Amino acid sequence: xxxxxxxxxxxxxxxxxxxxxxxxxxxxxxxxxxxxxxxxxxxxxxxxxxxxxxxxxxxxxxxxxxxxxxxxxxxxxxxxxxxxxxxxxxxxxxxxxxxxxxxxxxxxxxxxxxxxxxxxxxxxxxxxxxxxxxxxxxxxxxxxxxxxxxxxxxxxxxxxxxxxxxxxxxxxxxxxxxxxxxxxxxxxxxxxxxxxxxxxxxxxxxxxxxxxxxxxxxxxxxxxxxxxxxxxxxxxxxxxxxxxxxxxxxxxxxxxxxxxxxxxxxxxxxxxxxxxxxxxxxxxxxxxxxxxxxxxxxxxxxxxxxxxxxxxxxxxxxxxxxxxxxxxxxxxxxxxxxxxxxxxxxxxxxxxxxxxxxxxxxxxxxxxxxxxxxxxxxxxxxxxxxxxxxxxxxxxxxxxxxxxxxxxxxxxxxxxxxxxxxxxxxxxxxxxxxxxxxxxxxxxxxxxxxxxxxxxxxxxxxxxxxxxxxxxxxxxxxxxxxxxxxxxxxxxxxxxxxxxxxxxxxxxxxxxxxxxxxxxxxxxxxxxxxxxxxxxxxxxxxxxxxxxxxxxxxxxxxxxxxxxxxxxxxxxxxxxxxxxxxxxxxxxxxxxxxxx
Ligand code: GTP
Ligand code: SPV
Ligand code: MN
Numbered sequence: 293x294x295x296x297x298x299x300x301x302x303x304x305x306x307x308x309x310x311x312x313x314x315x316x317x318x319x320x321x322x323x324x325x326x327x328x329x330x331x332x333x334x335x336x337x338x339x340x341x342x343x344x345x346x347x348x349x350x351x352x353x354x355x356x357x358x359x360x361x362x363x364x365x366x367x368x369x370x371x372x373x374x375x376x377x378x379x380x381x382x383x384x385x386x387x388x389x390x391x392x393x394x395x396x397x398x399x400x401x402x403x404x405x406x407x408x409x410x411x412x413x414x415x416x417x418x419x420x421x422x423x424x425x426x427x428x429x430x431x432x433x434x435x436x437x438x439x440x441x442x443x444x445x446x447x448x449x450x451x452x453x454x455x456x457x458x459x460x461x462x463x464x465x466x467x468x469x470x471x472x473x474x475x476x477x478x479x480x481x482x483x484x485x486x487x488x489x490x491x492x493x494x495x496x497x498x499x500x501x502x503x504x505x506x507x508x509x510x511x512x513x514x515x516x517x518x519x520x521x522x523x524x525x526x527x528x529x530x531x532x533x534x535x536x537x538x539x540x541x542x543x544x545x546x547x548x549x550x551x552x553x554x555x556x557x558x559x560x561x562x563x564x565x566x567x568x569x570x571x572x573x574x575x576x577x578x579x580x581x582x583x584x585x586x587x588x589x590x591x592x593x594x595x596x597x598x599x600x601x602x603x604x605x606x607x608x609x610x611x612x613x614x615x616x617x618x619x620x621x622x623x624x625x626x627x628x629x630x631x632x633x634x635x636x637x638x639x640x641x642x643x644x645x646x647x648x649x650x651x652x653x654x655x656x657x658x659x660x661x662x663x664x665x666x667x668x669x670x671x672x673x674x675x676x677x678x679x680x681x682x683x684x685x686x687x688x689x690x691x692x693x694x695x696x697x698x699x700x701x702x703x704x705x706x707x708x709x710x711x712x713x714x715x716x717x718x719x720x721x722x723x724x725x726x727x728x729x730x731x732x733x734x735x736x737x738x739x740x741x742x743x744x745x746x747x748x749x750x751x752x753x754x755x756x757x758x759x760x761x762x763x764x765x766x767x768x769x770x771x772x773x774x775x776x777x778x779x780x781x782x783x784x785x786x787x788x789x790x791x792x793x794x795x796x797x798x799x800x801x802x803x804x805x806x807x808x809x810x811x812x813x814x815x816x817x818x819x820x821x822x823x824x825x826x827x828x829x830x831x832x833x834x835x836x837x838x839x840x841x842x843x844x845x846x847x848x849x850x851x852x853x854x855x856x857x858x859x860x861x862x863x864x865x866x867x868x869x870x871x872x873x874x875x876x877x878x879x880x881x882x883x884x885x886x887x888x
Contacts, residue, residue, distance in 0.1 A: 316404035324447025336434040346628035365495040370477040381755030403468040407432040414444035416590035421689035427461035442593040463499035481511035507753035522747040523575040524552040527568030540698035541747040553608035559833020568683040583771025588691035598670040600634040617674040621646040623665035632666030700779040701728035707780035709844040711821035716767035719776025721877035757869035819884035
């Protein structure tokens, strides 16, 4: 054991107590130094936890493979453990804290025998900023340590902060047996504690991410009057140097990472826009003394989807992941580089697949199903400082001022490409009724609509009815609340082809959004909100099929009346807790839809 680099008695006592439960052979405090990181890398390689990749082509890059049944967040094993069930609400799994601690302790007990327990003090947000929160994660996984070193701030400054900080999030993680039947992701917001056991996959085990920065943080944010959201943050700079920042909430795998680092399309190059990436997954937002909403990205890295990432879909990210990157569940090529479905370059003729088996293109399993080289949820972990468009304001304690909030989902038919809500309350209604359709790639009924309010359905750490109330209240605390918009990049034609090319072309829509924020353009009023007037979206250099624009902006009142049925059902589960303002918006929308 290295000496605890802290005098914080509460911290030292908690580490000892958890060590008595898990019984590791050794305890190592993580100090954020390069020497220690390199030692961990060597040990992880020796222990076959990671593979060093081709150091010429991919310097300081590694590959990790998870267990085949441990490849994504397990929402059915994720719980909010509040004393009262009502405080977790109808959309969360709930367990009473006492029962939850007991159940998990039985799995944690002696789980670290023969292993080392690593103590990772980390900060979400720049140390010392009024936005930031400190956490300490205990883990028996070197992979977790190496990922946390990329995703969070670890080191001297955090330890100094911890000297006087009693209020840190206590995060305990053990791989234990990696047994799906003994896997639990537990949140105790009333104790500022997270216990995760039996998994080795990203969102389940990098406890600073979804567990702390969304579930625990959303609970704290409500008490402290701020917002913890599943949102990207980006800046759009005009040639005169003026930068406007926006945040956008899309459900998992609906395009946050892509939008946050888009490359302006050829046709708009003459306008000289420059994009600044602040974050791709999480935004913490506060009302500042100027009455506006300011945001930071609490993370320092990307944990992005690998499959589909290439020089066309996301050229910026392709540059980011050439060094200091940990790849998870992708194909290993014979030259010790990596590949995934939808990667650049030729399909390799052979390799080792994400499960560690020899792979050739076209091979099938016993059921005749094509064997994939990479898992569809394969990921990369890379530092944001690798990003050519990384914002120069990442370390600023104030964050960035937000002009617009964008909600979005995958809707083949219903929602127009973009619309603006009438006001904050209507915007909250639009966020609260967000939905996304399953694609053919997902298990479940094709096209099935899943409600995902503010893209927070799996991540809200308390009763979502109270979360909606909190959003309504936040609007009243702002002198200049951002305008709220809704986008849908995924509308299709009869044959199921996307009507809108998306990706970099989305900047055309962001341009209209900013013009609306700055009162530069008019709009057409529809029952659901304001849509662009013909000609107000700059289409220079972009040729769409005839009639595509009309289809993209079509609002069919009958379809929306149908949609209201699903919304009503969703709202009803919150019973009397649902803010009456949302029912009011519901009724007013119905009246508008029926009156046309
Ligand atoms: P999480 O990391 O899971 O939270 O996901 P994310 O929201 O960051 O999603 P990501 O950017 O990784 O995109 C996921 C998928 O959406 C990829 O398959 C992309 O190709 C696709 N996608 C992203 N932007 C667009 C777009 O503008 N149009 C279309 N048609 N597809 C897009
Ligand atoms: C998501 O699922 O929204 C992710 C990946 O960003 S994970 O960190 O695993 O939650
Ligand atoms: Mn996400």
